[in-house]
Amino acid sequence: MTTNQVLDELRAALPAKVVITDPALLADRITDVSGVKASDSPLALLRFTKTDQVAPAMRIAAAHAVQVVPQGSLSGLAGAGSAVDGALLFDLSQLNKILLIDDVEQVAVVEPGVIVADLQDAVLRAGLFYPRDPASVKVASIGGTIATNAGGVRAVKYGVTRDWVRSLEVVLADGAEISTRPRTIKSVAGYDLTSLIVGSEGTLGIVTQITVSLLPEPGPGRAVTGVFASVADALEAADAIVGGATRPSSLELLDAGVLAALRTYGFTDFPEQAEAWLFAAPDERGDDEGTLASFKAAMATSGALDIQQANSSEETAALMAARRAFQPATRSLRGGSYNGDVCVPRTRLRELCERIPLIAQKHGALIATGGHAGDGNLHPVVMYAPQDDAQVRAAELAQTELLELATELEGTVTGEHGVGLEKPPALDAQLGETVRELQRRIKHALDPQGILNPGKKI
Secondary structure (H helix, E strand, O other), X not given: OOHHHHHHHHHHHOOHHHEEOOHHHHHOOOOOOOOOOOOOOOOEEEEOOOXXXXXXXXXXXXXXXXXXXXXXXXXXXXXXXXXXXXXXXXEOOOOOOEEEEEOOOOEEEEOOOOEHHHHHHHHHOOOEEOOOEOXXXXXXXXXXXXXXXXXXXXXHHHOOHHHHEEEEEEEOOOOOEEEOOOOOOOOOOOOOHHHHHOOOOOOOOEEEEEEEEOEEOOOXXXXXXXXXXXXXXXXXXXXXXXXXXXXXXXXXXXXXXXXXXXXXXXXXXXOOOOOEEEEEEOOOOOOOHHHHHHHHHHHHHOOOOEEEEEOOXXXXXXXXXXXXXXXXXXXXXXXXXXXXXXXXXXXXXXXXXXXXXXXXXXXXXXXXXXXXXXXXXXXXXXXXXXXXXXXXXXXXXXXXXXXXXXXXXXXXXXXXXXXXXXXXXXXXXXXXXXXXXXXXXXXXXXXXOOOEOOOOOO
16 A cells, blocks of 8 residues: 555545645644644545545545544544544544434434534524533534533533433444434433444544434523632532532632633633632523522632622623633643643542642642532643743643542543543553453454554543
């Protein structure tokens, strides 16, 4: 097999504009947002314009044992979408049609390149609601959230992406095409391939169509925020809110390091004395005054220095905009970052938050932490200047210890961002050799040549 043979076959099977070898265009698809790089030398970029182009391209790749890296909007934070040497980059971002919104069955059928916010807006116009809401909602694709089993800011109430996927159409490693299950609410015929593919980071198959479940439109967006003298006080309030009569749809925490970064980034309303900020929002239909009052009472009892209430969807969205800017704001301080994604039982959050500053001090690293206080998934961002070798090394050591800490606290090294290129070394400690070997067998069964997104996930 020669490079020219593969490219010739691809050009014969696909429209000319799909097969791209221009180095400048390839350079734009080398890494996802994480910046974790494995290669500068992919073979080619295939920018698909129709879903029926994916299987023929996969068959050609399989015939020549050419590696394939599925890519979407490249908003990932662990390197799952980053290129590998000699690989074909399967760009699914232009497969962005919403094919069906069914208000009776309460499902939507979409292609993988549809942006999450666009789907949310489309179903809202039909009086429906897609509850998956990653912080990167305006740039993340549905296919990307499928790849990592993303959670997001509403996971405390609505769970993760897997909970909302009815069925998938998938191109396998040999180019065969399957549908994982019917669109029905219930189906236990055979193994649950849908759940297996969701979260597999493109290592088991390439998703070309997704059916997701929907709900009726929720109530108006209102929220309560509190600033606290310590993260411990904010976590105490979070515990009281989660244990209350009404589960919040979002319960988000930011520490002093994140607040400082956000002030630098243009969000200047956070008080200088705040060591922590807590955001709690219900989305129940009807009168939510009692719920908002209970959230405020929990914050006051836990010693909040100031409590504010957002009384409109616009005010709530403005507050959430600051939370959504958390990752870019922290990275902007030094130019590079490890975007942590540890998840622990909520009863271990205090210990996690107490030990993160100790890790920063030990290694001379700069760490700011925020995330989902309602489900135990926090994002310690370790910042560094990429051109400063000492900072890079300190950040690497701090990130390694953070992953070890997550496992020690009975948690996981990744709650929603995925493993990608960044975290495979941490899997041994969390999963153990028996589970690791079982997962390798599953990978081999579905991808015996090991050509689908190699080096990622396991």
